[in-house]
Amino acid sequence: MGKAKDQPRPQRIHQAIATKLGTAILAGSYLPGDSLDGEIEQSLAMGVSRTPYREAIRILVSKGLLESRPKAGTHVTPRHRWNLLDPDILAWMFMGQPDKHFIRDLFELRGILEPAAAAFAAERRSEAHLDTMRDGLSGMKEHGLASQAGQEADRQFHRAILEASANEALASLSSSVGAAVQWTTHFKQRASKSPRDPLPEHVAVFTAIADADAEAARSAMSNLLHLAFEDMAEALR
Amino acid sequence: MGKAKDQPRPQRIHQAIATKLGTAILAGSYLPGDSLDGEIEQSLAMGVSRTPYREAIRILVSKGLLESRPKAGTHVTPRHRWNLLDPDILAWMFMGQPDKHFIRDLFELRGILEPAAAAFAAERRSEAHLDTMRDGLSGMKEHGLASQAGQEADRQFHRAILEASANEALASLSSSVGAAVQWTTHFKQRASKSPRDPLPEHVAVFTAIADADAEAARSAMSNLLHLAFEDMAEALR
DNA sequence: GATCTTATATTTGTATGAGTATATCCGGAC
């Protein structure tokens, strides 16, 4: 058990095309209102049959990126209809050059959600949640934030807090928050060779939650985010 | 212009099936881990071809409800992987008997998001946003919250605030918040014949935003939500 | 001349059947 079996499952065609088109749209290669040409041409151009191409289109439609009607064709929808917090969409965004404004927005959202989540977590967390947080912290300490493993541990810590808030609506935002966390460390690493160690703030949050002190947890998390934002700020402007 | 042409576009088969299966899953007719039987049987049983059935499955997979692999079949995923804030999923939930716990969670999320959004809106709103809010308020006053039109006006008011926060990540949660608003009034109407008029609180929020007073907007919104929660509370337990 | 109605052409949507690829399952070898 615990064997990290990362067999890279062969990507299905429909998934591959959805990813390809999704990243292109989010990168701005297609603008809202633009029209993709017909299924037959597109699928032929990509060397696949219409079946998986159409399935890819359905995926993008279901995430609000496209709309398609007979005779009218398939068009990119206005940006305000995109499900920007959908996990796939965030992942696709992360593949390209992310939009600075949106990262700021996402970070602002973190600033709203996570302190509140930490407060709830302090009141509602179980022992299992605390264990997961501990695992995350030790992972961060062991691997450091320069490594993949360390960043994953960081996300695990934040995810555990959202789950410990015992609120499904909050918890389902964990992947969105995770994406924000990822970008944060990304920019932080890029901005400085020897970035400040963020472990102390994280430990402070954990301690407050373990002590079941809601207000302490809230302000500790606010502090963590404030520091993280400062680390990231210069890269963002 | 302004002609409300609501030609009810004929529902496509794939969309109909996605809705059917989606509502069934959210209603608990299929439990996590359950396996749908094969494409051929299912599509035959529904009297449609495999093409739209498969497209429906793709939609549900893209929202995290299902996963499918050759030989293994198509299974309902564990609930924590569902994109619960996806607009379609919320709509599907609303079609059945909503889960009381989740409504509480959603309302709690509103309590976190909307005061913060109101504060941002007070600092960043444009004249156009204020106009939209005014429209919403007058719509609520004119039609009352018992009518469809009045409830739509209510949602419009709250949506305008999220949009005025000038934060795309927040704005993309407007449909989720809208669903919570909808449920709120739903339960409130059900609980009492002559429910309290919520207009004063709404006006107070609007005034604070129009005055560009962020802290006043935040507390006015908190107050609004507190009152709304009280109205709804008994129906929820 | 403007507006409603009617064709028509284009594009997506659905049907069907064959064939491929992949993961699970099971049996056998070590």
Added chain:
DNA sequence: GTCCGGATATACTCATACAAATATAAGATC
């Protein structure tokens, strides 16, 4: 008991044909 390998069920892809719907343009009506 563990590991390897083939049989098998299942989703996945392909190809083609047909149906439905709708934007556009042509025509009829006022």
